[in-house]
Amino acid sequence: GDSVTQMEGPVTLSEEAFLTINCTYTATGYPSLFWYVQYPGEGLQLLLKATKADDKGSNKGFEATYRKETTSFHLEKGSVQVSDSAVYFCALTIGSIQGAQKLVFGQGTRLTINP
């Protein structure tokens, strides 16, 4: 079935370091891909998305490119800040006939940025 695999956490970096969180997926058809972020004590919120191959999603300095050939959607940021400390989830849609499509989430990667 459709699935998402993220790199194991936790990830700990120093402020201003370069960040990569790997995400690969298995899906039938052509899913849309998402990164969600969960700050401590809060629900998930959309960080960025891409709906077709070679699309690049970006937001708040984060970027991810939909790579169909490698079935990947890696999250990157050039210079992380302490405020980026959170849990990051990669996700894809599973199609349904009508209405919203349910998301399949990866296991989440906890990121801690030290000053």
Place this chain on the structure above:
Amino acid sequence: DAGVIQSPRHEVTEMGQEVTLRCKPISGHNSLFWYRQTMMRGLELLIYFNNNVPIDDSGMPEDRFSAKMPNASFSTLKIQPSEPRDSAVYFCASSPGTGSIAKNIQYFGAGTRLSVL
């Protein structure tokens, strides 16, 4: 916009008691999702509704769990009887459900942290 509203934020109960979690989706959204999050199992989709109709409840753990959506602005998740292994954070999310791109963006509530003693 108030966002997705869940209540209560925290619930502590004893094993065997009935627990009801509540969710008010964003006005105008047609789809609603219930999730459970634990350290061991991560984020699990329990059930989702489109236009108040349950579409997929394959994630509901067992008959002790039930969910309803009597109208477009309210949903409940009920556990009866509750057990300690039900302790988790339960999230509700809503989605527009229409439109080619926006329909799949889910907006999450702050969650209900349930502890069953």
